[in-house]
Amino acid sequence: MSGYVVAVVGATGAVGKKMIQMLEDSTLPVSQIKLLASKRSEGRELTFKGKTVLVEELTSISFVNVDIALFSAGGSVSKEFAPKAVQAGCVVIDNTSHFRMDSNVPLVVPEVNENALFKHQGIIACPNCSTIQMMVALEPLRKVFGLTRIIVSTYQAVSGAGNRAIFETERELREILNDGVAANQVKAEILPTAGDKKHFPIAFNALPQIDVFAEDDYTYEEWKMINETKKIMDAAALKVAVTCVRIPVLSGHSESVYFEIEKENVTSQQIKDVLTSAPGVILEDDPKTQTYPQAINSVGCKEVFVGRIRRDLDEVKGFHMWVVADNLLKGAALNSVQIAESLHKLKLV
Ligand code: 25A
Ligand code: L14
Numbered sequence: 396m397s398g399y400v401v402a403v404v405g406a407t408g409a410v411g412k413k414m415i416q417m418l419e420d421s422t423l424p425v426s427q428i429k430l431l432a433s434k435r436s437e438g439r440e441l442t443f444k445g446k447t448v449l450v451e452e453l454t455s456i457s458f459v460n461v462d463i464a465l466f467s468a469g470g471s472v473s474k475e476f477a478p479k480a481v482q483a484g485c486v487v488i489d490n491t492s493h494f495r496m497d498s499n500v501p502l503v504v505p506e507v508n509e510n511a512l513f514k515h516q517g518i519i520a521c522p523n524c525s526t527i528q529m530m531v532a533l534e535p536l537r538k539v540f541g542l543t544r545i546i547v548s549t550y551q552a553v554s555g556a557g558n559r560a561i562f563e564t565e566r567e568l569r570e571i572l573n574d575g576v577a578a579n580q581v582k583a584e585i586l587p588t589a590g591d592k593k594h595f596p597i598a599f600n601a602l603p604q605i606d607v608f609a610e611d612d613y614t615y616e617e618w619k620m621i622n623e624t625k626k627i628m629d630a631a632a633l634k635v636a637v638t639c640v641r642i643p644v645l646s647g648h649s650e651s652v653y654f655e656i657e658k659e660n661v662t663s664q665q666i667k668d669v670l671t672s673a674p675g676v677i678l679e680d681d682p683k684t685q686t687y688p689q690a691i692n693s694v695g696c697k698e699v700f701v702g703r704i705r706r707d708l709d710e711v712k713g714f715h716m717w718v719v720a721d722n723l724l725k726g727a728a729l730n731s732v733q734i735a736e737s738l739h740k741l742k743l744v
Pocket of ligand 2: 490491492522523524551552553554555556557605606619
């Protein structure tokens, strides 16, 4: 059978499992799938298009005869194995932050900057989940009205931090609701981020920390959104301010986005009109009927949902909106598979 041999690295993870599903849904011709994870998961059975596939341990020789590899097993795994995959002749689509700001690596949201793929040298990076959904909503507006400034606060689901963060959230909720443990007494081991020293409960809480702290007291997640936005939009002068917050939602990231445009005298109706026909966007905005995007409705959907659009009361070129998407789909697995579809369409594999 003709088609590509596709490998999923981190196949047992929260994102990896969705990558398998998105490949099943995809028009990409796949002749064979290889599911790779750590030794811990070797021999586990997953299914692809109704057939059982055994998980194999990721090793240096995993990529022989593989055409496309989707990576989502953490930055350190990508750092070590993505160059080996490229050496074996494979095109890598990497979902971790490791290569995103590398000038030789295109950072791609297909609806926004598909043409950046022409410059790839073997590795293509999939942006951060929170960046992707904001780009899908803002790029069509930037094209028509110009864009000078973004101020965004995120309300991020725990599934972005992987399976262990999902299990931790569910356990905390059970301990509080079933066993009567006080919310500030439950034990946390993963969130806000596995890589930091202290851990805090997420159940019934909101944590203004995603990933570790970096320069100028911004978290690394906030820096990722700032730097990736400028790279994807090719707009170094764009003003971007970000606050990233974790909330006790399992899947579906929400964002309160304030943005300023270049054009004068634009109405919120004109903003809505542009978003109505924007690729990958569904407008859900009718205050009269209490219609607005909600995280729970985004789960399993491939689109980015936008609503609550209104003009700022003081800044005439400023607008507010609420942007929601399934962080494991458009925020990660789906965007990675769409990159593979674009590479196939443009004959770049
Ligand atoms: O912040 P980062 O570095 O960018 O990380 C991003 C994501 O990568 C995963 C985790 O997602 C995180 O959200 N990750 C990061 N560090 C990890 C680590 N030390 C890690 N995962 C495991 N160990 P996830 O939990 O959804 O898992 C993503 C996938 O990555 C695979 N993986 C990890 N290290 C790998 C690797 N694959 C190949 N080589 C490596 N060296 C991982 O496969 C998963 O598919 P797995 O076999 O290691 O895990 C299978 C199941 O085990 C659970 N689990 C994870 N960590 C532990 C664990 N169980 C016990 N102890 C642990 N320390 C997972 O939930 C998974 O279901
Ligand atoms: O950089 O913890 O792609 O929610 C995505 C989700 C890093 C962390 C990335 C989370 C990440 C993250």
